[in-house]
Amino acid sequence: MTPYPHLLSPLDxxxxxxxxxxxxxxxxxxxxETEHGFAxxxxxxxxxxxxxxxxxxxxxxxxxxxxxxxxxxxxxxxxEEVAEHRLIxxxxxxxxxxxxxxxxxxxxxxxxxxxxxPSALKAPSAPSYRTx
Amino acid sequence: MGSEGYLINEFIASATNxxxxxxxxxxxxxxxxPLEIVRRIRERVGEDFILVYRLSMLDLVPGGSTLDExxxxxxxxxxxxxxxxxxxxxxxxxxxxxxxxxxxxxxxTWVTKRLMGSVSVPLVTSNRINTPEVAEEILADGRADLVSxxxxxxxxxxxxxxxxxxxxxxxxxxxxxxxxCLDHTFSLKITSCLVNPRACHETExxxxxxxxxxRVAVVGAGPAGLSCAVxxxxxxxxxxxxDGAAEIGGQLNIAKRVPGKEEFDETLRYFRVQLAERxxxxxxxTYVSAAGLEGYDEVVVATGVTPRTPxxxxxxxxxxxxxxxxxxxxxxxxxxxxIIGAGGIGFDVAEFLTDGGEGASQDPETYFxxxxxxxxxxxxxxxxxxERNAPPRQVHLLQRKTSKVGAGLGKTTxxxxxxxxxxxxxxMVAGVSYERIDDxxxxxxxxxxxxxxxxxxxxxxxxxxxRRDLYEELVAAGRxxxxxxxxxxxxxxxxxxxxxxxxxxxxxx
Numbered sequence: 001m002t003p004y005p006h007l008l009s010p011l012d013x014x015x016x017x018x019x020x021x022x023x024x025x026x027x028x029x030x031x032x033e034t035e036h037g038f039a040x041x042x043x044x045x046x047x048x049x050x051x052x053x054x055x056x057x058x059x060x061x062x063x064x065x066x067x068x069x070x071x072x073x074x075x076x077x078x079x080e081e082v083a084e085h086r087l088i089x090x091x092x093x094x095x096x097x098x099x100x101x102x103x104x105x106x107x108x109x110x111x112x113x114x115x116x117x118p119s120a121l122k123a124p125s126a127p128s129y130r131t132x
Numbered sequence: 133m134g135s136e137g138y139l140i141n142e143f144i145a146s147a148t149n150x151x152x153x154x155x156x157x158x159x160x161x162x163x164x165x166p167l168e169i170v171r172r173i174r175e176r177v178g179e180d181f182i183l184v185y186r187l188s189m190l191d192l193v194p195g196g197s198t199l200d201e202x203x204x205x206x207x208x209x210x211x212x213x214x215x216x217x218x219x220x221x222x223x224x225x226x227x228x229x230x231x232x233x234x235x236x237x238x239x240x241t242w243v244t245k246r247l248m249g250s251v252s253v254p255l256v257t258s259n260r261i262n263t264p265e266v267a268e269e270i271l272a273d274g275r276a277d278l279v280s281x282x283x284x285x286x287x288x289x290x291x292x293x294x295x296x297x298x299x300x301x302x303x304x305x306x307x308x309x310x311x312x313c314l315d316h317t318f319s320l321k322i323t324s325c326l327v328n329p330r331a332c333h334e335t336e337x338x339x340x341x342x343x344x345x346x347r348v349a350v351v352g353a354g355p356a357g358l359s360c361a362v363x364x365x366x367x368x369x370x371x372x373x374x375d376g377a378a379e380i381g382g383q384l385n386i387a388k389r390v391p392g393k394e395e396f397d398e399t400l401r402y403f404r405v406q407l408a409e410r411x412x413x414x415x416x417x418t419y420v421s422a423a424g425l426e427g428y429d430e431v432v433v434a435t436g437v438t439p440r441t442p443x444x445x446x447x448x449x450x451x452x453x454x455x456x457x458x459x460x461x462x463x464x465x466x467x468x469x470x471i472i473g474a475g476g477i478g479f480d481v482a483e484f485l486t487d488g489g490e491g492a493s494q495d496p497e498t499y500f501x502x503x504x505x506x507x508x509x510x511x512x513x514x515x516x517x518x519e520r521n522a523p524p525r526q527v528h529l530l531q532r533k534t535s536k537v538g539a540g541l542g543k544t545t546x547x548x549x550x551x552x553x554x555x556x557x558x559x560m561v562a563g564v565s566y567e568r569i570d571d572x573x574x575x576x577x578x579x580x581x582x583x584x585x586x587x588x589x590x591x592x593x594x595x596x597x598x599r600r601d602l603y604e605e606l607v608a609a610g611r612x613x614x615x616x617x618x619x620x621x622x623x624x625x626x627x628x629x630x631x632x633x634x635x636x637x638x639x640x641x
Binding site: 002003004005006007008011013015016018020021022023024025026027028029030031034039040041043044047048050051052053054055057060067098100102103104105106107108109116117118119121123124 | 133137138139140141142143148149150151155156165179180181182184186215216218224225254256258264265267268271272277278279280281282283285286288289290291292293295296298300313316317320321322323331332333334335336
């Protein structure tokens, strides 16, 4: 009998079942914008899938140019970028894992001149960064 | 990502959405943006696809959402087609720590619980959940259907596998320090992990089995020596670990005494388990000399640091203590204190000496009262006025450097320490010249003005010197040795650098 019956109980989503109740939360890791970074992220995420994470969420990826955190920040708008992401999903699936990509539009927190927001209100200089 | 103050969240909050078209104004208009996004993604991906929406359940900023608005949004997000709803706590610009190590474990899970029963899709809770025990308790208590752990997966990729195997004691626990993850991200550096330097470096820092097992001596069981010993043993070397103290840990034993840094205890527990499991021969209470290290193929010197004395006139006055006297030995400290040196240790000592003993980092209720979080959630954004007891001491935190006090602290956590000390009435002064210490107190010159700080105690936090006596003995005897950790670079005590260096050296032995 496990000491963690709730943690380790599967979750039926109807069309798929998560093996446990643990989600690996989203973190930007800096490899998103690094040469060969996607191959390295594939190894990184595959190791976490092998270690039993029920569902992995990637670091934030921008849905368009304006949503990038900074110039050159990761986005997913082209076939080439899709191919890079497939390195990660394939590696995670090969370990029997599941991974979701976080779509993150930086809005007014972006550090580039092309940023957009609902209204033209400057963000206070953010004192910190938070994740889960 | 519909939380943390990013674009979607900016549409939802009235404070950041002043639009007068159908995307702004009324609540219905402000949530149109997230609802349309979810609805259209669902249309495109079909039914059999996991769509997670991260909902800002507690904004912690003025003009943030009310609980009623959060619940209403969750229901509409479900109706729009989300599979799972995840919890977001606090915008980036919030002035309340949400994930730092001083945040009590699982402290924010009450927020998710307020939504349980309002929707039928599974809810995920988050923030400072770092052990299987904490996670199990949260789920068993019905605070959420799932838990989200991010940084703990940097610290240990096998968190779930170890929990499943009943080996929670073997988990390398996230201490919530942010030093190698978020601090790196915000310096545009690749993420690593203070307790696991292999994180995001899996293909580059590889601990492959050795083809030639060696006898390895590691002298010093602080973070550098521990990480080197464990990694070398993992590779198949035969490792002996020496330390003059009665327990392992070195400076970690000092750090863990600072309120809000208790998580270092987990790191020590992890290393103790590793030392036992990997059959490392641990010799405590043992000072070893060069002669005692004959017969080893590799000698690693990780003998750490000694505190530096700054050379101020009167520094041998009875009112003067070193940080070790205070943090390690519990020396009595007066009610009026001057701390010389405002680096990481100076801040630690200041927090230690002004802590009211309320155990805020272990008790969510106290923590939220001190930082001004409205757990009744009657106020917009979950904010209330902070309430703090008067600090037990009056402290001056001084530095010679003219830069901002605390500028060298962690990029994502420095503001927390500065804010905490400000709340406790600590005076932080830069550009101080120290003249002398005598019965009247500490004589200083600030902005060209000589003055006396009438303090009962002066605590020296003026840096460290590398401790290399053994290393020099080895070199003199013509014995090659490796030098790591504080004994190598003592500039600022740095467990991240120490563990990284120890592990990387072990990878090459």
